[in-house]
Amino acid sequence: xxxxELEPQVLKRLQMYHMVAENMMRPISREYDEKEHExxxxxxxxxxxxxxxxxxxxxxxxDEKDSGPKLRNLYTVLSTEELCWGDxxxxxxxxxxxxxxxAVMAAGTPQQKARFLKRFSEGKPKWGAMAITxxxxxxxxxxxxxxxxxxxxxxxxxxxxxxxxxxxMAAEKSEGFVVVWATVDATAGRAGIKPFVVDHNxxxxxxxxxxxxxxxxxxxxxxxxxxxxxIPLDHILGSAEVKREGGFKDVMATFDxxxxxxxxxxxxxxxAALDFVRDFLKEQKVEIRYGISQRRLTxxxxxxxxxxxxxxxxxxxxxxAAWMLDTGKRNNLEASMAKAKAGLVVTQITQKxxxxxxxxxxxRQYLLEKWMRDAKINDIFExxxxxxxxxxxxxxxxxxxxxxx
Amino acid sequence: xxxxELTEEQQMxxxxVGAFASEQIRKAxxxxxxxxxxxxxxxxxxxxxxxxxxxxxxQYGGGGDTRSAITGALIAEELGYGDISIGFHILAPRLVAxxxxxxxxxxxxxxxxxxxxxxxxxxxxxAIIEPKFDFDLTAIQTTAKRDGVGWILNGVKCNxxxxxxxxxxxxxxASDASKGFAGVDAFLVPRDTAGLxxxxxxxxMGLKGLATHGVTLENCSVGALARLGxxxxxxxxxxxxxxxxAIAAFGVGLMRSAFDYARDYAKERKAFGVFIAQKQAIAFxxxxxxxxxxxxxxxxxxxxxxxxxxxxxLEESYLAKNYVAASxxxxxxxxVQCLGGHGYVRDHPVEMWLRNARGLAxxxxxxxx
Numbered sequence: 081x082x083x084x085e086l087e088p089q090v091l092k093r094l095q096m097y098h099m100v101a102e103n104m105m106r107p108i109s110r111e112y113d114e115k116e117h118e119x120x121x122x123x124x125x126x127x128x129x130x131x132x133x134x135x136x137x138x139x140x141x142x143d144e145k146d147s148g149p150k151l152r153n154l155y156t157v158l159s160t161e162e163l164c165w166g167d168x169x170x171x172x173x174x175x176x177x178x179x180x181x182x183a184v185m186a187a188g189t190p191q192q193k194a195r196f197l198k199r200f201s202e203g204k205p206k207w208g209a210m211a212i213t214x215x216x217x218x219x220x221x222x223x224x225x226x227x228x229x230x231x232x233x234x235x236x237x238x239x240x241x242x243x244x245x246x247x248x249m250a251a252e253k254s255e256g257f258v259v260v261w262a263t264v265d266a267t268a269g270r271a272g273i274k275p276f277v278v279d280h281n282x283x284x285x286x287x288x289x290x291x292x293x294x295x296x297x298x299x300x301x302x303x304x305x306x307x308x309x310x311i312p313l314d315h316i317l318g319s320a321e322v323k324r325e326g327g328f329k330d331v332m333a334t335f336d337x338x339x340x341x342x343x344x345x346x347x348x349x350x351x352a353a354l355d356f357v358r359d360f361l362k363e364q365k366v367e368i369r370y371g372i373s374q375r376r377l378t379x380x381x382x383x384x385x386x387x388x389x390x391x392x393x394x395x396x397x398x399x400x401a402a403w404m405l406d407t408g409k410r411n412n413l414e415a416s417m418a419k420a421k422a423g424l425v426v427t428q429i430t431q432k433x434x435x436x437x438x439x440x441x442x443x444r445q446y447l448l449e450k451w452m453r454d455a456k457i458n459d460i461f462e463x464x465x466x467x468x469x470x471x472x473x474x475x476x477x478x479x480x481x482x483x484x485x
Numbered sequence: 486x487x488x489x490e491l492t493e494e495q496q497m498x499x500x501x502v503g504a505f506a507s508e509q510i511r512k513a514x515x516x517x518x519x520x521x522x523x524x525x526x527x528x529x530x531x532x533x534x535x536x537x538x539x540x541x542x543x544q545y546g547g548g549g550d551t552r553s554a555i556t557g558a559l560i561a562e563e564l565g566y567g568d569i570s571i572g573f574h575i576l577a578p579r580l581v582a583x584x585x586x587x588x589x590x591x592x593x594x595x596x597x598x599x600x601x602x603x604x605x606x607x608x609x610x611x612a613i614i615e616p617k618f619d620f621d622l623t624a625i626q627t628t629a630k631r632d633g634v635g636w637i638l639n640g641v642k643c644n645x646x647x648x649x650x651x652x653x654x655x656x657x658x659a660s661d662a663s664k665g666f667a668g669v670d671a672f673l674v675p676r677d678t679a680g681l682x683x684x685x686x687x688x689x690m691g692l693k694g695l696a697t698h699g700v701t702l703e704n705c706s707v708g709a710l711a712r713l714g715x716x717x718x719x720x721x722x723x724x725x726x727x728x729x730x731a732i733a734a735f736g737v738g739l740m741r742s743a744f745d746y747a748r749d750y751a752k753e754r755k756a757f758g759v760f761i762a763q764k765q766a767i768a769f770x771x772x773x774x775x776x777x778x779x780x781x782x783x784x785x786x787x788x789x790x791x792x793x794x795x796x797x798x799l800e801e802s803y804l805a806k807n808y809v810a811a812s813x814x815x816x817x818x819x820x821v822q823c824l825g826g827h828g829y830v831r832d833h834p835v836e837m838w839l840r841n842a843r844g845l846a847x848x849x850x851x852x853x854x
Contacts, residue, residue: 081488081490081491081492082488082489082490082491082495082555082786082789082790083486083487083488083790084487084786084787084790084791085486085487085790085794086486086487087486150486151486151487154487370799370800370803370804371622371623371666371722371725371799371800371803372621372622372623372624373619373620373621373622374807374846375618375619376619376621385804385807388804389784389804389805389807389808392784392787392804393780393781393783393784393808394780396780396783396784396787397776397779397780397783399487399489400489400779400783403487403488403489404489407490414779417775417776417779420772420776421776421780466769469768469769469772469773470765470768470772472772472775472776473765473768473769473771473772474768476748476771476772476775477748477751477752477762477768477771479762479763483763484762484763484765484768
C-alpha cells in the first residue's frame, strides 16, 4: 500500500543522525572547508566508534540478511540525507567501506564480502575507495585502459586512475583498500573489465595527487598510479572468466545501489540550503503563503516554493529507487532518474538560495555559499546528469548503446 | 512504512479505468474537442464503472468502498490519460456527492446521495472559481449572508462544469471573508432557485469537450438546510486539497499521454538517416518528460496519502498541483516540439493536449478525489 510515512524507530535513528549532523559536523564545517587537506581526526574517531554509523555508505543487495532495518537501502538513503544536511564533504570523508565496499557487495562472493569487509567493524578507522575513472575518460566507464595481467599466483596491475573519492585515505592513510577496475582482456571490451581489491600500501600503488576542488573539500579526491602492482589471485571480485554478460555489469549494478545514495547526498545539501533560507525569511518576517492564488504570490514566495517542491520531487524519486532495490526490483531506470533529477535540482536550489540572500548569500560568513559549492559535484560524479539522462532515455526508448550514444 | 506498491484492489481499479480510458475515451477525445459534445453513450458506460457510487455509503445505495484519495488519484490519472475534458465530465458528480458524503449532515446525505447510486449518470457540479485574474480561494468574493434561518447568496462564478444540466449546484461562498479558508461555506442550491442564473456555455482555449458555464447569484435565497454540514459547516481547506490532488492527478495522466505519443512518434520518424529518438536532442527531451511524470505522480501520491491518513495536506496538495500545472505544460509543449510541424496540426492529438494542459493552472476545484 502506498505509504510515505517513516516508522517511529527509523525516525528515532534519523534524529540521532540529525544530532550528529548538527552538533558534530556543522561546527567544523567551515574549518575543514578552509583547511582543505587537513583531516578532522577527532570526528573520524567518534564516527568510527559509533559502529551503528559505520555502515552508512555501504549499500547492500536485498538478499543480504542482517539485523538492520527491513528497507536497508532506503534507510541508508535517509541517513545519508541527514548527514549531508550536516556536511557533505565530511560525510564523504567519514571512515567506512565507501564505494569500494559497494563494489565488493555488488561483485564479490560471500566469502570475499566477509573477508574484505571485516576490517570495517574493528580496529582503527579505515576507508574503502573505488578507482574507475582514468585521465582519458569521465563518465564513459567502459573505456578502462588499466590492465590486470596474470602472473603465476598474482595479478599485476598497471594504469592510472583519477577522481577516487577517499583514495588517499584508503590507499595510504589507513588499513583500507581500493577496488580498482581493470581489464583482463582488452579485446573483450566491457566484458573484460573486472574489479580487484588492492590493499592499502601494496607496493606499486601510489597516490600521486590529491585534487584541489570547488567544494566537498573535506573529502580527498585522489589520483592513483598502479605500476606493476602485484596482488594475490583471489583479489579479483567474482570470477576471472570473461563472459559476454559478465564483468562490466557489476559496475552498473554498483551504480544502481550508489546512485540513490548520491541523490540523497544532493538532497541533504539542498535541504540544508532550503532550511537556512526558510529560517532566514522567518526572521525577516517574510511569510510563505501556501494555498493562495499563484498569481498573488511574491517572486520570493514563488522561488521558495519552487525550490521546495523540486527538492521534494527529487527526494521521492530517490526514495523510490532505494525502495525498489530493497524489494528486489530492477531499479536502474529509477536510480538514474533520481540521480539526474537530484543533481540538477540541488544545483539550481543552492544557486537560487545564494541569489535570494544577495550579498549575505555570497558571503563566507554563512555556510550557504559552501553548500552551493558542495552541491555541484552531485550533478557530476557517479555519472554526470547527461550520462544518467542517456540511461533513462535508452530505457524508455528500448534502445541499447548502439542505437543511442 | 515507506511503500510504493499499489494494493491489489487499486491495481484492479487502475487497470479497468485505464483500459476504458485508452480504448473508449481516447477515441472520443478529438470529436469532443471539435464539437464540444461528448456522446451520452460514453458517459453512460463510464458511469457503469461506479467511480462516483462506489465510495458512497451502502445505506444510501453506494458501494460502501473506503474512499481513498490515492485510489481517486489513480482513477483521475487514468481518465486524464484518455482525455481530461471527458474525464472531468465523468467525475463532475463527485463534486457534489463526495463533499456531501464527507461533510454533510445526515439529512443532506439522505436527501442527496441516493441519486448518485442509480444506474444512470446524474449531472451535478460545484461552483467555486470566479472570473477574476487573481481569483484566490482564500478570498472568495461570492458572499453568503444570514437571513433569518436561511442565507442570501450573491456573486459571480465561472468554469462551473455541467451547470446547465445539473439539478443541484454546490455553491461555495464566503460567510466570513476575514477568515480565509475557514470563512468559506458551501450551499446546495437547486438550479431553479430564484436569483440563480446560468449563463451560456463558456468558450475556452482547451478542455473544449467539457461544458462549463458562468453562474450568477443575485440575492439568491436558500434555506438553512442548504448549508453543507449544517451548523458545523465544512472544512474548505481539505476539500480544496482533495480538488487540487484530483486536478494534479488528471495532469499526470495528460502528461503521460503526451509522452507516450511523442516517444512512439520519435521512434518512427526518420531524419538524417536515423530515427529522431536516436538523437540526444530528442532523447533527452523524452527522458526529461519521463522523469517529470514520475516525479509529479509521486508528489500527487504523497499529498493524497496524507489525506488518507486524515492529515492536513494543504501545503502538499498546493505544491503538487502547481508542480503539475507547470510540468504538464512543459511536457505537452515538448511533445508538440518532438512532432515539429506535425505537432501543430490537428491531425495529431498533441496540440490538443498542450491546449488542455494550459487549463490546469487556471482551474481549481473542478474535480475531486
